[in-house]
Amino acid sequence: MPAAGVGAPAAFGAWDYGVFALMLLVSTGIGLWVALARGGQRSPDDFFTGGRRLGALPVGLSLAASFMSAVQVLGVPAEAARYGLKFLWMCLGQVLCSAFTAALFLPVFYRLGLTSTYQYLEMRFNRAVRLCGTLQYLLATVLYTGIVIYAPALILNQVTGLDIWASLLSTGIICTFYTTVGGMKAVVWTDAFQVVVMLSGFWAILARGAVLLGGPRQVLRLAQNHSRINLLDFDPDPRSRYTFWTFVVGGTLVWLSMYGVNQAQVQRYVACSTERKAKLAVLINQLGLLVIVTSAACCGILMFVFYSDCDPLLTGRISAPDQYMPLFVLDIFEDLPGVPGLFLACAYSGTLSTASTSINAMAAVTLEDLIKPLLPGLAPRRLVLVSKGLSLVFGSACLAVAALSSLLGGGVLQGSFTVMGVISGPLLGAFALGMFLPACNAPQRLSPSGLASHRQRLRLQPPECWGDGLRLQLRRGPGAACPGSQLLRHLLPVLRSPGHAHDRAVWSPGQLLDGPHQAQQPGPWAAVVGSHPEDSVGGPQGGRGHAGRRPGEGSGRNSCGSQECPGLPGLPAHGGEPPAFPAA
Numbered sequence: 001m002p003a004a005g006v007g008a009p010a011a012f013g014a015w016d017y018g019v020f021a022l023m024l025l026v027s028t029g030i031g032l033w034v035a036l037a038r039g040g041q042r043s044p045d046d047f048f049t050g051g052r053r054l055g056a057l058p059v060g061l062s063l064a065a066s067f068m069s070a071v072q073v074l075g076v077p078a079e080a081a082r083y084g085l086k087f088l089w090m091c092l093g094q095v096l097c098s099a100f101t102a103a104l105f106l107p108v109f110y111r112l113g114l115t116s117t118y119q120y121l122e123m124r125f126n127r128a129v130r131l132c133g134t135l136q137y138l139l140a141t142v143l144y145t146g147i148v149i150y151a152p153a154l155i156l157n158q159v160t161g162l163d164i165w166a167s168l169l170s171t172g173i174i175c176t177f178y179t180t181v182g183g184m185k186a187v188v189w190t191d192a193f194q195v196v197v198m199l200s201g202f203w204a205i206l207a208r209g210a211v212l213l214g215g216p217r218q219v220l221r222l223a224q225n226h227s228r229i230n231l232l233d234f235d236p237d238p239r240s241r242y243t244f245w246t247f248v249v250g251g252t253l254v255w256l257s258m259y260g261v262n263q264a265q266v267q268r269y270v271a272c273s274t275e276r277k278a279k280l281a282v283l284i285n286q287l288g289l290l291v292i293v294t295s296a297a298c299c300g301i302l303m304f305v306f307y308s309d310c311d312p313l314l315t316g317r318i319s320a321p322d323q324y325m326p327l328f329v330l331d332i333f334e335d336l337p338g339v340p341g342l343f344l345a346c347a348y349s350g351t352l353s354t355a356s357t358s359i360n361a362m363a364a365v366t367l368e369d370l371i372k373p374l375l376p377g378l379a380p381r382r383l384v385l386v387s388k389g390l391s392l393v394f395g396s397a398c399l400a401v402a403a404l405s406s407l408l409g410g411g412v413l414q415g416s417f418t419v420m421g422v423i424s425g426p427l428l429g430a431f432a433l434g435m436f437l438p439a440c441n442a443p444q445r446l447s448p449s450g451l452a453s454h455r456q457r458l459r460l461q462p463p464e465c466w467g468d469g470l471r472l473q474l475r476r477g478p479g480a481a482c483p484g485s486q487l488l489r490h491l492l493p494v495l496r497s498p499g500h501a502h503d504r505a506v507w508s509p510g511q512l513l514d515g516p517h518q519a520q521q522p523g524p525w526a527a528v529v530g531s532h533p534e535d536s537v538g539g540p541q542g543g544r545g546h547a548g549r550r551p552g553e554g555s556g557r558n559s560c561g562s563q564e565c566p567g568l569p570g571l572p573a574h575g576g577e578p579p580a581f582p583a584a
Contacts, residue, residue: 011160011161011330012160012162012330012340012341012344013337013338013340014337015337015338015341016337016338016339016340016341016344017341017344018338018341019338019341019342019344019345020341020344020345020348022345023194023197023345023348023349024170024171024174024348026193027174027175027178027190027193027194027352028174028177028178030178030182030186030189030190030193031177031178031179031181031182031186031190032178032181032182033182034182034183034185034186034189035181035182035183035186041183041384041387042380042381042384043380043381043383043384044115044364044367044380044383044384044387045115046183046384047183047184047384047387047388048115048183048184048267048360048363048364048367048387049115049184049267049270049271050183050184050185050188050271052270052271052272052273053271053273054184054185054188054268054271054272054273055272055273055277056272056277056278056280056281056284057192057281057284058188058189058191058192059188059268059269059271059272059277059278059281059284060280060281060282060283060284060285060287060288061191061192061195061284061285061288062187062188062191062192062268062353062357063259063265063268063281063282063284063285063288064195064284064285064288064289064292065191065192065194065195065198065288065349065350065353065354066191066264066265066353066354066357067258067285067289067354068198068289068292068293068296068350068353068354069148069350069351069353069354070148070151070152070347070348070350070351070354071147071148071151071152071350072296072350073152073198073296073325073346073347073349073350074151074152074155074322074325074326074347075322076293076296076297076300077296077297077299077300077303077324077325077328078300078303078321078322078324078325079242079300079321080228080296080297080298080299080300080301080304081228081300081301081303081304081307081321081324082304082321083241083242084223084227084228084229084230084301085223085228085229085230085231085297085301086230086231086233086242086243086244087242087247087293087297087300088231088293088294088297089231089242089243089244089246089247089248089251090247090251090293091289091290091293091294092247092248093247093248093249093250093251093252093255094251094255094286094289094290094293095286096248096252097251097252097255097256097258097259097260098259098282098283098285098286100252100256100260101256101259101260101282102279102282102283104260104435104436105259105260105261105266105431105435106266106269106275106278106279106282107275108120108435109266109269109270110269110270110272110275110278111275113270114266114270115267115270115364115368116134116263116364116365116368116369117261117262117263117266117267117431118130118131118133118134118137118263118365118368118369119368119369120431120434121133121430121431121434124434124435125430125434125441129430130369131369131370133427133430134365134366134369134370136423136426136427137263137362137365137423137427138362138365138366139423140423140424141263141264141358141361141362142362142394142397142398142401143401144358145354145355145358145359145398145401146397146398146399146400146401146402146404146405147401147402147405148351148354148355148358149168149171149172149175149351149355149398149399149401149402150168150401150402150403150405150406151322152167152347152348152350152351153167153168153171153402153406154406155320155322155323155326156326156344156347158318158319158320158323159318159323159326159327159330160326160330162344164406165406167348168399168402168403168406169399171348171351171352171355172355172395172398172399172402173399174352175351175352175355175356175359175395176359176391176392176395176396176398176399178190178356179356179359179360179391179395180388180391180392180395181388183360183387183388183391184267184268184271184360186356187356187357187360188268188271190352190353190356191353191356191357194349194350194352194353195288195292195349195353197342197345197346197349198292198346198349198350199291199292199295200342200346201342201343201345201346201347201349202292202295202296202299202346203295204339204342204343205299205302205328205329205332205343206295206298206299206302208332208333208336208339209299209302209303209306209328209332210302212306212332213302213305213306219301219302219305222305222308223301223304223305226304226308228301228304253428254424256428257424257425257427257428258424259282260428260431261427261428261431262424263361263362263364263365264357264358264360264361267360267361267364268281268357269281269282299325299328302328303324303325303328306328306331306332307324307328312324312327325343326343326347329343355395355398358394358398359391359394359395359398360391362390362394363387363390363391363394364387366390366394367383367386367387367390371386
């Protein structure tokens with residue numbers, strides 16, 4: 001069985017670097033082509049969501065590519081070589097994650113038409129929660145993206161002598177350039193190209209390795225003899241590194257935080273032209289991940305069989321498991337110049353796809369959540385320039401983190417992944433609470449009471465005040481947008497009134513509204529989510545408030561019999577002048 005002996009360190013040749021440079025050149029060309037096509041970007045919506053006209057295929061491939069960073073391209077084969085094919089249960093966890101995302105989270109974000117996912121947190125809770133989520137996301141993503149750029153450069157440098165600064169600067173600068181110039185369209189189409197590069201690299205390794213080792217049947221026999229074909233591992237011990245339960249339970253929750261509510265993913269869902277295409281993109285992403293992860297795991301099995309008689313980790317040729325893959329590639333393709341460069345392009349395709357997606361997402365979040373609220377009067381063209389500037393800033397920041405990591409060593413690597421994990425879980429929890437637990441409210445102490453009239457608050461009255469439906473209290477300041485009933489259904493998709501044929505929101509006091517309108521003067525107003533036959537718009541009461549009563553009509557008491565609901569201090573049941581709304 002072939003296995004390279006201990007000798008001089010392997011290295012990439014001129015042909016290999018040429019193939020790698022070609023991949024970078026094509027990625028740059030795609031970015032320029034997208035930037036110049038159809039007049040470029042005229043608004044932030046064009047830059048961050050491609051004008052919401054993208055198709056399911058490129059978006060689905062982009063989602064798959066950005067999941068497989070170079071860390072996964074190098075790490076999945078190494079883990080499969082050490083722990084076997086049970087790593088493929090990862091795909092089942094991803095299937096469950098995709099199903100939950102398409103059924104529960106995607107419709108909410110798509111129907112609200114959001115660019116930043118953290119806009120939802122303000123609509124559902126308040127601005128303080130939104131800012132908290134935004135800042136957490138920016139911190140975690142800058143650190144994680146810097147590591148994604150740095151990690152493969154470090155690994156390849158240790159195995160092949162690839163210059164670490166050359167790889168950092170080339171990938172970081174080119175990624176930042178095409179993301180800044182082309183926006184979301186450039187990110188999506190370069191990701192689609194990079195999926196092809198990744199699969200080409202894996203399949204070339206599979207074909208060459210199978211030939212050298214006597215064919216697929218021989219590889220499977222040897223792997224079976226060494227307990228690497230171990231899909232039926234259902235050990236419930238939580239201390240086990242990888243089992244069926246690790247991937248299906250733990251993995252589903254981890255990936256749900258990425259695919260369900262992560263800005264980088266959601267931003268591409270809403271870029272699709274229809275909700276149906278967005279769900280199809282999630283399916284295509286899942287199929288793409290299934291093929292990529294399976295290919296990577298099978299490469300790991302080949303690698304295990306190849307080195308089964310002479311482990312390079314034990315002989316000192318490599319110093320860490322993540323270095324198996326580049327060494328394996330150089331060993332099996334030593335007589336085929338240029339083919340190792342395809343693997344180099346494969347690894348860095350994962351880096352480019354993940355980094356470009358993160359840079360664009362961070363720029364979108366910063367513009368929507370931090371800059372627009374402070375500078376609401378900026379023209380669309382100027383906002384596009386600001387968006388490009390933000391992409392440049394965040395690309396430079398990620399490159400700086402990568403450079404800092406090379407100076408400070410492994411502590412930054414471990415710390416950054418820890419920060420990403422610590423932040424992802426609470427953010428998923430915040431969105432899940434908002435969407436699926438209607439009785440959960442924002443902590444009222446997050447904002448001074450003196451600012452209450454200037455921010456939205458979504459609050460629930462106590463159960464005794466619900467009556468036949470859920471009552472939600474919203475308060476808006478002067479000039480704020482009044483959301484319609486459709487918006488409330490999107491904010492709280494789980495609200496249903498048993499026994500009623502309709503679920504709607506009713507504004508009280510004031511006219512019934514069924515779309516966004518602008519409040520022209522301050523004053524409290526409320527929304528009731530529930531079902532009452534007399535609440536329908538244009539019904540027998542002529543578009544009046546709850547039960548057809550205008551302010552001051554009827555008993556003026558709510559369903560718990562009090563003039564003022566105990567859960568809403570200072571807000572009378574029917575007191576105050578209603579905002580002046582345009583005619584519905």
